[in-house]
Amino acid sequence: MNSIVQSAQRIVVKVGSSLVTNEGRGLDHTALTRWAAEIAELTRLGKAVALVSSGAVAEGVARLGWKEKPKAVHEKQAAAAVGQMGLCQAYETAFRQHGLKTAQVLLTHEDMSDRTRYLNARSTLLTLLSLGVIPIINENDTVVTAEIRFGDNDTLGALVTNLIEGDVLVILTDQQGLYTADPRRDPAATLIQQAVAGTPELEAMAGGAGSSVGTGGMYTKVIAAKRAARSGAATVIACGREPQVLTRLAAGEAIGTELVAQTTPLAAKKQWIADHLQLRGRVTVDDGARRAMVERGSSLLPIGVVAVEGEFHRGEVVSCMDVEGREIARGLVNYGAIEARRIVRLPTGQIEAVLGYVDEAELIHRDNLVLV
Numbered sequence: 298m299n300s301i302v303q304s305a306q307r308i309v310v311k312v313g314s315s316l317v318t319n320e321g322r323g324l325d326h327t328a329l330t331r332w333a334a335e336i337a338e339l340t341r342l343g344k345a346v347a348l349v350s351s352g353a354v355a356e357g358v359a360r361l362g363w364k365e366k367p368k369a370v371h372e373k374q375a376a377a378a379v380g381q382m383g384l385c386q387a388y389e390t391a392f393r394q395h396g397l398k399t400a401q402v403l404l405t406h407e408d409m410s411d412r413t414r415y416l417n418a419r420s421t422l423l424t425l426l427s428l429g430v431i432p433i434i435n436e437n438d439t440v441v442t443a444e445i446r447f448g449d450n451d452t453l454g455a456l457v458t459n460l461i462e463g464d465v466l467v468i469l470t471d472q473q474g475l476y477t478a479d480p481r482r483d484p485a486a487t488l489i490q491q492a493v494a495g496t497p498e499l500e501a502m503a504g505g506a507g508s509s510v511g512t513g514g515m516y517t518k519v520i521a522a523k524r525a526a527r528s529g530a531a532t533v534i535a536c537g538r539e540p541q542v543l544t545r546l547a548a549g550e551a552i553g554t555e556l557v558a559q560t561t562p563l564a565a566k567k568q569w570i571a572d573h574l575q576l577r578g579r580v581t582v583d584d585g586a587r588r589a590m591v592e593r594g595s596s597l598l599p600i601g602v603v604a605v606e607g608e609f610h611r612g613e614v615v616s617c618m619d620v621e622g623r624e625i626a627r628g629l630v631n632y633g634a635i636e637a638r639r640i641v642r643l644p645t646g647q648i649e650a651v652l653g654y655v656d657e658a659e660l661i662h663r664d665n666l667v668l669v
C-alpha cells in the first residue's frame with residue numbers, strides 16, 4: 298500500500314518526451330487519451346491535477362519530417378513551436394471527452410526567478426485549478442536560450458509542485474521507476490520501491506543520460522524529487538505505459554518508486570529562493586560569518602564578507618560561498634553588487650559614511666537566507 302497519491306489533494310503529473318511521442322515517432326494519441334481519462338477520474342475523486350508535458354521538440358521534429366533532434370538551438374526552438382501546437386490540440390481533444398477544459402501554460406526560468414512573475418504564475422495556476430481546468434504546462438522553449446533553460450521538464454515539474462504547493466509530483470517515464478542502475482545498461486539492476494528524497498546514493502544510481510528523445514534521464518528526476526521535498530511534497534516515479542497507473546496510485550497501490558520528503562517544508566519565500574536555478578552573483582564569507590549562518594541561523598553582515606562576484610541588484614538572489622569555494626547558502630541581497638563591494642569588511646556603523654545611506658544593516662537578512 299502506498300497512500301501518498303491516495304491522500305493527495307493537489308497533484309502534479311509530469312510526462313516525458315519519450316512517452317508522449319512514442320520515442321520520437323509522433324504523438325502517442327492512445328497514451329494521451331489514457332492519461333486524460335485517468336486524470337479525469339482523479340478530478341472526480343476531488344483532486345486538483347496539473348499536467349507538465351514534454352514532447353514539443355520531439356513532436357515538432359516528427360511533424361517537420363526531420364530524421365533526428367537538431368543540434369542548433371534555433372532549430373530546436375522552431376521544432377518546439379510546431380510541436381507545442383500538436384500537444385495542445387491533442388490534450389484539449391482528449392480532456393474534452395471527459396468534459397474537462399485545458400489551459401496552455403508556458404513558463405520560463407525568468408518567470409520563476411522574478412518574484413512578481415512567480416506570484417502571478419502561482420495565482421493563475423491556482424485559479425485554473427479552482428475552476429476545474431487542467432493546466433497543460435511546458436517550458437516556453439521558443440524564447441529561452443540554452444543558458445537560461447530549465448532544460449528538462451523534471452525540474453519544471455518540481456518547481457511547479459513547489460509553486461502550487463502540490464502534495465505529490467508523479468513523474469511518468471518509460472521505466473518502472475528508479476533502479477539501482479540504468480536498466481538499459483545493467484540487466485541486474487533492481488527497482489527501488491521507496492527511499493528518502495535527497496539521499497546522495499540515489500543520485501549515484503541515476504547516472505546515465507536517458508533515452509534518445511528525453512533530456513535528463515533518471516538523474517534529473519532524482520534531483521526533482523529533492524527539490525519537491527523542500528515544500529514537503531513526495532515524488533513518485535512510475536511507468537506511464539502501466540495500465541491505469543494514475544488511478545491505481547490514487548487507490549493506494551504501490552507502483553514504481555516513491556521518494557518521500559523528510560525535510561521540514563521551507564517557508565514559501567525561502568522555497569522560492571532555494572528554487573533559483575541561475576544566480577546573478579556570489580559572495581564569499583569568512584569563517585566567523587559561515588558559522589554564524591550555519592550554526593546559529595544568523596543574518597549575513599557586510600563585515601563577514603570577503604569577496605563579491607557578479608553583477609546583481611538589490612532584491613536579487615545570490616550564492617554565499619565559504620572560503621573553500623563551497624556554496625553554503627543563498628539569499629536575497631539588500632544591496633546591489635556595486636554597493637556591496639564598497640561595504641564588505643565594514644562594521645555596520647560605517648555603512649552610512651561610505652554609501653551616504655543605510656538600507657539595512659544586513660547584506661542578507663536571515664528571513665531571506667536559505668542554507669543549501
Ligand SMILES: Nc1ncnc2c1ncn2[C@@H]1O[C@H](COP(=O)(O)OP(=O)(O)O)[C@@H](O)[C@H]1O
Pocket residue numbers: 312313314315316351469470471472474475476477478479480481502503504505506507508509510511512513514515516
Ligand atoms: N537508475 C536508473 N533507473 C531507471 N532508469 C534510468 C536509471 N539511470 C538512467 N536511466 C535512464 O533514464 C531513462 C528515462 O529518462 P528520460 O529518457 O529522460 O525520460 P523522460 O523523457 O521520461 O524524462 C530511462 O529510459 C533509463 O534508460
Ligand SMILES: N[C@@H](CCC(=O)OP(=O)(O)O)C(=O)O
Pocket residue numbers: 312313314315350351352353354355377435436438448449450451510511512513514
Ligand atoms: N520542453 C521540452 C521538454 C524537454 C525534455 O526533453 O524533457 P523530458 O523528456 O521530460 O526529459 C519539450 O517539450 O520538448
